[in-house]
Amino acid sequence: MVVGHAQPEGNPRYTSMEKFAEDVAAATNGHVTVQVYGNGQLGTEKEMLEQVVAGTIQGMRGGQFDFSPRLLMFTLPFLTQTRAQITALLTSDLAKSVCEEAEAETGTVIINLCDAGGYRQFSNSKHPITKPEDLQGLKMRTNGMKTIDLTFQTLGATTTTIAYSDLYMGLKTGVADGQENPWVNVQGMKFYEVQQYFTEVNYQFHPDPFYVNATWWNSLPEEFQTILTDCATDMGTYNDQLIDETSQAARDEIEASGAEIYVPTAEELEAFKEAVQPVYDQCVAEGICTEEEIAEMQEIVANAG
Numbered sequence: 001m002v003v004g005h006a007q008p009e010g011n012p013r014y015t016s017m018e019k020f021a022e023d024v025a026a027a028t029n030g031h032v033t034v035q036v037y038g039n040g041q042l043g044t045e046k047e048m049l050e051q052v053v054a055g056t057i058q059g060m061r062g063g064q065f066d067f068s069p070r071l072l073m074f075t076l077p078f079l080t081q082t083r084a085q086i087t088a089l090l091t092s093d094l095a096k097s098v099c100e101e102a103e104a105e106t107g108t109v110i111i112n113l114c115d116a117g118g119y120r121q122f123s124n125s126k127h128p129i130t131k132p133e134d135l136q137g138l139k140m141r142t143n144g145m146k147t148i149d150l151t152f153q154t155l156g157a158t159t160t161t162i163a164y165s166d167l168y169m170g171l172k173t174g175v176a177d178g179q180e181n182p183w184v185n186v187q188g189m190k191f192y193e194v195q196q197y198f199t200e201v202n203y204q205f206h207p208d209p210f211y212v213n214a215t216w217w218n219s220l221p222e223e224f225q226t227i228l229t230d231c232a233t234d235m236g237t238y239n240d241q242l243i244d245e246t247s248q249a250a251r252d253e254i255e256a257s258g259a260e261i262y263v264p265t266a267e268e269l270e271a272f273k274e275a276v277q278p279v280y281d282q283c284v285a286e287g288i289c290t291e292e293e294i295a296e297m298q299e300i301v302a303n304a305g
Contacts, residue, residue, distance in 0.1 A: 001034045001216075003059040004042035004051070006164050011188045012117070012242035013061060013208065014038045020235040027227045040165045045143075053107055055213050063116040063206040065145065068102035073289035073297065075147040077203045077276040078269075080301050083244060086115055086205055088304035094296055099209070108211040111229050114236030116208035117182035118243040123195040124178025125171065128262050130199070132156070132275040141167060141176035146288065147204070148180065150279045155272075164189075171195060180204075184243060187250035198254065198261045201272060208239070 001024070007013040021034035042048050042057065045064040051057045053067065065071045074095070080086050089095060090113045099110040122129050124138055136156030142148040144161040152159050157178075162170040170176050171194040179191065180203070186192055210232055217225065255261050264272070283289055289297075 001032060001059060002037070002057040003034060003061065004037045004048040004057060005061045006038075006040045006045050006048075007185075008039050008188050011038075011184060012239050012246060015242055016114075016235045016239035017061060019238055020231055023231040023234060024228060027231060028224060032224055032228070044163050044165070049108075049211060052211050052213050055215060057213075058216050059210060059212040061208055061210045063143075063145070063208055064211075067106040067108075068098075068209070069146065069288055070098050070101055071207055071209065072145065072147050073098070073283065073293060074207050075145065075204050076283065076289075076294070076297075077147065077151045077279055078273045079297060080205065081202065082304070083240065085301045085304040087240070088300050089297060090114065090207060092300050094293065094300070095207075102209075103214060106211075107214045109214050109217045110209045111212050111217075112210040112232035112236040114208045114210075114239045115243055116206035117185050118205065118247045119202035120180045120182050120204045120206070121186070122178065122180050122199040122201050122203070123186070123191065123259075124197050125174075125195055126177050126197070128197045128199070128260060129201075130262055130264065131268060132272055138177045139175075141170060141179040145206075146286070147279060147283065150282050151203070151276055152180075154276055154278050167191065168194060182243070183247045183250040183254065187253050192254040192257045192259045196259055198259055200251075200261055200263045201269070203272065203276075208236075210236075 005013055005017060017036045021036050024032050024034050045062040046066055048060040049064045052060050074089055095113055099113060103109050126138060129135060132155050138157045140152045140157045140159055141162045142159045149159045160176050162176060167179060168189055168191060171191060280294060284291055
């Protein structure tokens with residue numbers, strides 16, 4: 001089982017994937033060997049997912065939704081505020097049904113859905129972002145994800161798509177003024193070296209689907225499918241735990257580097273939330289989700305506390 005992902009050594013995805021490989025080897029007595037290629041060795045996330053769909057490799061982990069755009073509903077801005085809310089969403093019946101849709105449409109099986117890195121923050125090299133208007137005129141990098149593009153464009157920024165592996169240089173050379181990523185990603189990729197101003201806005205989290213080629217998966221004995229699913233579930237739990245443990249340390253390192261971190265007040269955050277409401281309407285208009293599904297997600301979040 002050859003599996004790829006884009007994160008560097010030390011990132012929770014990297015560490016939890018190593019655990020997955022070890023757990024599978026132990027649980028199958030070596031009958032299933034998982035070879036993990038991190039740090040984008042097998043290509044961009046989109047290229048790796050294309051390889052999974054084609055059967056060239058057996059799996060990949062990452063927030064790549066080009067083939068499964070309905071998963072984007074979980075990335076609506078300011079949908080959640082806590083780990084418990086994220087977990088409730090990703091383990092909900094709604095999430096399971098959306099994953100099953102992805103299998104029918106792409107020929108991949110999603111064997112786990114965890115968090116791709118924690119809450120995402122804004123940064124740029126021009127000035128502090130303390131209110132929605134501060135984004136106007138900034139050129140913000142995105143990974144091409146619809147909800148990120150819509151969020152920035154709604155807030156008055158322009159967007160440019162840059163691959164994750166190329167982002168440091170893109171920020172350094174001014175191809176983009178700013179970006180958005182979780183603290184663990186910013187720290188791991190050293191984006192703080194080329195970004196001065198950060199805003200702890202916690203505006204979005206990304207699901208981290210573990211895609212597996214369906215033909216290969218269906219060729220496995222049921223016993224091995226069960227073992228792989230169980231190991232993937234443990235991997236996801238471990239991944240989210242690592243994110244929570246490392247996010248504060250990553251943030252501290254970024255702040256110690258001399259970067260400025262602005263923490264909005266509750267009132268200031270409310271202004272951001274109100275400003276991005278058109279993103280919800282746009283996602284309904286584009287068929288990413290329905291108004292009923294938005295209401296269902298909001299209810300799941302409210303009940304999670």
